Amino acid sequence: MLALAAHALAENKREPKDLWQEPFVEASAWIPCADQRNWDPSGGKNGYIMVTANGGMNQQRVAVCNAVVVARLLNSTLVVPKFMYSSVWRDVSQFSDIYQEEHFINYLTPDIRIVKELPEELRSLDLEAIATVRDNDISNGDQVTDVDIRKESKPSFYLKNILPILLKNRVVHFIGFGNRLAFDPIPFQLQRLRCRCNFHALQFVPKIQQTGALLLQRLRKRASHHGPLDHCLVGPYTKSNVEETRAHGGKPSRYLALHLRFExxxxxxxxxxxxxxxxxxxxxxxxxxxxxxxxxxxxxxxxxxSPAALRSEGLCPLTPEEAVLMLAALGFNRKTHIFVAGASIYGGQPRLAALTSLYPNLVTKEKLLSATELEPFSNFSSQLAALDFIACTAADAFAMTDSGSQLSSLVAGYRTYNGGGRMPTIRPNKRRLAAIFMKNSTIEWKVFEQRVRKAVRQTKHIFERPIARSVYRFPRCKECMCLTE
Known part of the structure; x- marks a missing residue:
């Protein structure tokens, strides 16, 4: 099948008209409005919420936004979240190494009270005491782990089980705290606060913004061009980037970002x-x-x-070989500039051979940035992930290979929220693709191409967020975005 894909790309056919587009009329009818507030600030009088978030940058981002909402729900003061060291990610980065702490605190001041540290009289508390859940009742400890809270717990759980601990001890420490807050049912203004935190309050630190702007500049081949999301992602470095590149002239080079979740x-x-x-x-x-x-x-x-059963259900990550077949079938031509996001690919460079042989203009941040430019980020996987986030979010088109990936979900949602209907995202239906790939030894290329395009085009439909689905991934809902029609 790879040989057939190579032959099809060699023919250099015209790309489909909608390949680099979203359904603009329907998509542009939704505009961002999570920055609108309709309540008074919370005094945070019921105590202090501490959070130590686990996972990589994307899991931590979700945990921070959920913690902001829980702090408001419980009328408590949020201590700037801390990030847990992981044996997988091996990153000691803390909140202020990735996000602008002062902006986070100031932007959310009309919503909740945030402090950098616990008051001195509470620092001597035994925060190592472990709280457990028995019959939906948490014991009297003040440390609560992910084991103690069900995934996507409702606000009522926090009011019944966490608030009494908070009132008694004046502090509750959440350990882990990933997706521990439900998306529905949740009050309108709390849901809007969740979106406000994700799309407005979390801005990368200048070090990341500056290097991110440089990465975008090189991806676009130094053309005098900047994308619609650059100002959201790299802030003041957008303007200087454009001024620097005007002297070089040239036509802007559009690029496709591919999140190859195959670590x-x-x-x-x-x-x-x-x-x-x-x-x-x-x-x-x-x-x-x-x-x-x-x-x-x-x-x-x-x-x-069995592995075979998992694959037939579309539960396996797309391999680099399958990813390149999908891109070729969709009609991306051989000259397409592709940015590949992610850490070290399982199998190393040999595994990427299928991609690079069919699409020679394939780059990573490691190819575009020098060792000196990357040195400040070495050994900090979350900060490197932030650079990938910037490059993927600002891309002319973004393709994910695993719709369940946190990076892909957050990038897709950010593009939807800030993209004005001009930032297409390719979300493959892996179950349908798996059925197509399983026949790749007998199927003709034209039939393969038609089936892949049909499977992917169906995911481009514009729709309101389904109930209980993530607002970070699907922000088209009345709490986050306003429908103008």
Missing amino acids: IDMVAHSLCEYGGGEEERKSLEAYREIHFPALALLERTKRLP
Whole structure:
């Protein structure tokens, strides 16, 4: 099938008209309005909420926004969140290393009270005491972990179980705290606050903005051009970037950003197979034992779906080979400039050979930025992820390979919220694609092309956020965006 894709690209056919476009009329009818407030500031008198968020940059971002909403819900004061060190991410970055702390505090002042540290009289509390949930009732400790709170718990849970602890001890410390707040049902203004935090209050620090602006400049080949989202992403460096590039002239080079979520943690967690045989199976099992012990235990003690069954259901990450087949079938020509986001691809450079052989204008941040320019970010995976976030969000088109990925979800939502109906995102239906890929040894290229285009075009429909789905990913809802029609 890769040979057929190479042959099709060599023909240099005209790209489909809608390849780089969103359905503009329908998409542009939704405009951002999460910055509108209709309440008085919270005094935060009920105590202090501390949060130590886990995961990478994207999981931490979701945790921060959820913590802001819980602080308002409980009329409490939020201590600037801290980030947990992870054996997977191995990053010691804290909030102020990634986001502008003063902007975060000041922007949200009309909503909640935020402080940088606990008051001195509370710092001596035993915050190591572990609270547990028994029969929906949390014990009297003041530290609450993700184990104690169900995923997407309703506001009523916090009012019933967390508020009493807060009132008694004056402080509650959430450990982990990823997706522990429901998207529905939730009061209108709290949902709007969630969007306000994500799309307005969290701005990258100047170091990241400046390098992000440089990355965008090189992606666009130094043309005198800046994208519609640059000012949101790189702030004051947008203007200086444009002024610097005017002297070079030239036509702007549009680019496609591809989030190839194919790092070893994703591959290992998927329980899928990728053609590496017994050696690969043992290697991934060993990785799970270290990094995903709960999953490894399930694998040993339960009968889990087979790799073949997982693949047929579209539950395996797209491989680089499958990603390149999708792009070729959609009609992106061989000259397309492609930015690949993500950390080290599982299988290394040989695994990327399919992409680079069919699309030679493929780059990563490591290719576009010098070792000296990247040095301030080395060993800080979350800060590197912020650069990927900027490059993907500002792209002329963005393609994800795993719709469940936090980076892909946040990027897609940011493009929807700030993009004015001009920032298309390709969201493959992996289950449908899996059925197509499974026939790749017998299917003709033209039929393959038609089926892939049909599967992907259906995901470009403009619709209001489905109930209980993420506002970070689907901000087209009355709380986050206003419909002008």
